[in-house]
Amino acid sequence: MDMVFIKNEEQQKWLDRLKPILARFAERAFELDESRGFPFENVQDLKDIGYTRLTLPKKYGGSGMGLYDFLLFQEKIAEACGPTALSIGWHVGIVLQLLEDRGWKKEVLDETFFEIGKGALINRAASEPVTGSPTRGGKPATSAKKKNDKWVISGRKTFTTMAPVLDLFLVSAWLTDENRLGWFLIHRNTPGVRIEKTWDMISMQGTGSEDLVLEHVIVDEKYLVEQPTGIEKKGEGWLLHIPACYLGIASAARNYAVAFANSYSPNSIKGPIGELPNVQRLLGEIELELLQARHFLFSVAEKWENLVEHREELMPQLAAVKNAVTNTSISVVDKAMRIVGAKSLQRTNPLQRYYRAVRAGLHNPPMDDATFTLLARYALVSSNEN
Structure with missing residues (x-):
């Protein structure tokens, strides 16, 4: 599925650069959760490869990459370690946000970007x-x-x-x-x-x-x-890093469930459970949900970057993406746990960690009720205009 969404060599180079450190993230994830600590090593690894400067303009020492690139990488980081992805996502995303006209004095913005170029978070x-x-x-x-x-x-x-x-x-x-x-x-x-x-x-x-x-x-x-005036309606495309994170966690749950279905073979049946119709039905539903979520996320991200003059019209879609992708991620993890069964609740099983992690998405902005209200208001306004 990755090849559908990777659009250029630069994106592939970044994914190749991330691959070895993400393997380490995955190895550290259990201990991080058990210790209730902070992923200092993961953050340092991301600094070392220049990821904290991903969206920073090149003149300040960054890579100058955009929203679509950022989301692509965030999903992969979250597959390895959700807390690390959400954490670094705020930093990298805020750099994108500050590239919008927010009324900063040039002197202070330059100072801030140069500090970030030197490693500040x-x-x-x-x-x-x-x-x-x-x-x-x-x-x-x-x-x-x-x-x-x-x-x-x-x-x-x-x-x-x-x-x-x-x-x-x-x-x-x-x-x-x-x-x-x-x-x-x-x-x-x-x-x-x-x-x-x-x-x-x-x-x-x-x-x-x-x-x-x-x-x-x-x-x-x-x-x-x-100094906000209270009338700004710019939208915040960079906040799509939130659903990208939970989508990555759901992808990790999917990967575990697929591997389990291919390998687990109780003596009550011949062959692995992946050959059972009910398990295949659940796996098929997972695949469909992930495809829908990815296409929704990346199509809106692409529109946000390319249709700058229509960003106010895209604001409801930003909120809808967060709602749809986050709730889909919860559904995917639930289905993965149904495939694996009671083993998914063992403390050493990553699925119970994914289950707890995706629930947090419900409490990241925008909340579901705010999204539904926004969509309803736009529908009513559009109807009146027509």
Whole structure:
């Protein structure tokens, strides 16, 4: 199936470059889950081959690759280790996001990109205990107050993925004197910045999504990098790395189930269970679901890159992809477990890890109810226009 989606030699070269390190990721995945640790070695391996600079423009030391390329590789990384894929996906995707016009001063954007070119890792920090998901529009409790020509920022952010190794944080805060939202670029070594270890989930434990605590952190005026007006409707194509990750986990479950069906032969039947009609039915359903999900994901990604002037019209499709692919991934893992049976629940069996991992996708943005509402509104508007 890979050959259907690989479009050029550069993509194939990257997949060949990833192959040996992904084998190591897969070997480390069980211990990572059991230890509830963080994949430091995996992140370093990705740094060493230049993956953290994948979407960074070449003039800053990157490879200058696009959304489609990024998703292709993210799926393969997730096959080996879902938490590693989701973690690095935020960093690589945010680089793509920053290439859009977001109102940054050129001086600060250049500085940030040059740091990333030298190996710095970045992620946004938006979620908070009192607001829940930032996509719901809650006002952040993290505050920023102007003092002379500096900003003083205090607050706590939750779900700060890849926190153990991040160098740069994009932090949302409420500008108290101006009664509006702002985003600040904050360096890890700034006084008052600390990481508090709080991440304790049964799913995607290895993402290191700890709390970021800011205690009277002082930053220069220029690091107030974004000031949303509330009317932006650009869409976020880079967020397709989320469904790509869960699709990769589902692909890993499929691979395990196929290998098991080909090799497991209880003495109650002749030959492996893969010859049984009920098992073949489940495998056929898995293949169909994965094909549909991949074609949907990559066709929308391709349109997003090529039809720039129609991106607002594509926004519902971005949300639909996340919903469809994530829920398909859950279905695929469930079917794989049905094929393998009770063995799939053994702690040493990777299927139970995949089962827990894909459930996390339901809680990544956008949530299913928001997607259905968005699709319904676009349908109603389109109907009125016609």
